[in-house]
Amino acid sequence: MFLWLWQILKGYVRIDVTGFSVERFINMAAHKGIYLWDVTYTPSGVSMNVSVKGFKQLRECARKTKCKFRIRSKNGVPFIFYKYRKRKILLGGILFSVVFIYLLSSFVWLIDIKGNDRVKREQLLAFCANEGLRIGAFKYKINNKQLKTNLMNNFHDISWLDIHIKGTRAVIQLTETIPAPQVIDKTTPCNIVAAKDGLITSIVTGAGKPMVKRDDVVRAGDILVSGEFTTEGDNGSVTKRVHAYSEVWAKMYNEINFEVPLTYDEKTYTGNSKKMFSVQIFGHNYDLFHTDSGYANYIRGARHTQLNFGEDYPLPIIWTAYTYREFQPEARTRTVEEARELAEKMVNARIIREFDFAADIIDKSIALQETPDRLIVKALITTNERIDKEAPISEQPREITDSLET
Amino acid sequence: MGKREKVKREITEALALPKEIVLNLPLITLYGNEELNLENYKGVVEYTDERIRISTSRGILKIEGRNLLLKQVTSENISVTGGIVRVEFM
Known part of the structure; x- marks a missing residue:
């Protein structure tokens, strides 16, 4: 692997050797200390790779062994440079892109927070932004030590903290303290x-x-x-x-009142969908090929992808694909029986959602009142709860x- | 084998010195049937993709196989890859 890389960097030549005794040619080259590799047999002789430096010494070997050699291909970086030596703008472009990438990678483009549970992510980010660690901050200017101390002093729930900047990604790793047990104060009357x-x-x-x-x-x-x-x-x-x-x-008695309409709209997806894209560069949004979807009713989904060079070098470019899916609202009616079932389900769902977990449900009675277009539901839930x-x-x-x- | 050679061999064996260096023997390393590495060779006598003959201090080493390729050639080391079928001293 490294040998190969070295060969590419230094440049090498593939040559075809023909003659009476190519073996002698190989021996002589080897004795001169010329490194040959990938020597393959061809009907007319052999072909082999030789470094640029070794190639210059081959002339003598060929003359002495009465062999002839011909260059089949020139490979490696020096030849590429030679080929493009007059293309100043290309060189400028390469240099520019290298400098540009270097400059871009000197900023923080992503902040990762690991290990927080009670400490809010938003609070941490806001605090860090105040202290200079924000998306787009110049990474060599961030005072890690100071920031660490300030964070520790400000958030008492953090017991251990480490901030490191890997590539364009700042990682804040923290461990939270064990929550202090709630002390029941038995002395205050x-x-x-x-x-x-x-x-x-x-x-x-x-x-x-x-x-x-x-x-x-x-x-x-x-x-x-x-x-x-x-x-x-x-x-x-x-x-x-x-x-x-x-x-x-x-x-205690709890009343739940709601209505179940007998007509409703159901979404039927027509199967038509359109995709639109937008790109966010340095926090600015640019819509690409955006047109009116042309759908009267649609649901829009979005998927964001941040471009990056490997895991540690996210770039300030976020690509978003929007999917518009068309649907047709269709008026449906439900029977009284269906409405009844739905009402029952809704009551149960609301009990689970709204009532205290520790409360015992003693009794549940649901009164239904039918009107031409809706079902009026009155549920009376009797519970036994702790009220102290x-x-x-x-x-x-x-x-x-x-x-x-x- | 001369007397001088005999003494040299005895010393080498008594002291367990590497023979390929002291006695200038060829050292052959064979990786399964796909790669053969030969140190201390003298020169390539014949090279085709089915037969390679290399001269060493102990005679000619003949390697037979299919699609034989000289992976590396340096002044003290030669490496052959391909489907090796037979390795023989002639």
Whole structure:
């Protein structure tokens, strides 16, 4: 491989040798220290490769052995240079492109962030851009060390960080800290209040004074367990404040209302599609051969490709192919039965999407009302949910405790 | 074999010196049947694509095969590639 590269660089000649004894020719050349390779047999003699330097010494060998040689081909860089020696503009073009590529590769064209999970990518990029590491930044001007320190100081969730610029790609590799465990503060006094309206189904209090009992109806914000209470001791009444803790479950009704129309549009793809391209160079978009798609209804998909020289040399050129697919909207009607099924599915989907994962669904009743063009759906979902929520003790609750105690 | 040669051989064998250097023997390396590398040769006697004869200090080495090609020729080393069928000292 390297030998071959060397031969290409230095240039070599392939010659045909004919004569009475080509073997003697080979021997003499070898003895003179001329390197011969790929010697092949031809009916009239042999042909072989020889370096340019060795070729100049062959004349003597040929004369002494009475062989004749003829050049079949000249290969390698020196001959190419010789051939194009008068083409100044071509040379200029080559030099220009080399310089241009060198210049382009001195900028950062892609920033890769690896290992972030809690730290937002956008925040990191914005911070880096502020510090000078942005797409299009001159890569030798970026102060890695300073940037690293600043990033570490600014983002406390990063425990380890490395920034390196490989080609035109800046790679920010980081490891995040292990999230600090949530400390439940058990020293600050607090109340437990209701997070939602509901009917209490169970209340288990660990600390504090329960203000409600089972089957009580509460509204959101009502105090369920008070963290402040008065005890009668030997020295008169003493007011104590504790960090209330309680698990309160309550039953509640949730209404889901929506309508299912009996007519709808369905997209039928006609199979017609058009492709259009655009290219983004240095952040500027240029549309290529863009015309009106001519479709009344279409869906546009886009695929972006960034040009690059290998993985480490992405270039500031992004090629985008847009695909326009035509469709025909077709009015369809569904039967009441189909609408019913759809309504059921939609209710279930909304339960999964909107309800707390920890909530128990106790009952689900769906009431349907048919009108000529739509189905009105009213679903009543009964759930059992945990509603306790910590709230700081304000100055007012005292009165409530008092009133309840009497 | 002269006396001088005999002593030389004995010393070489006793000291386990490389024979191809001390005794000027040809060293043949054969890679399967597709490449033969010969060091310490004297000269090419015959070269066709089916038969190659190379003279060495121990007589002529004949290589027979198909599509034989001299891959490299230098003053001390010669390398033959192709489908080698027979290697023989004559």
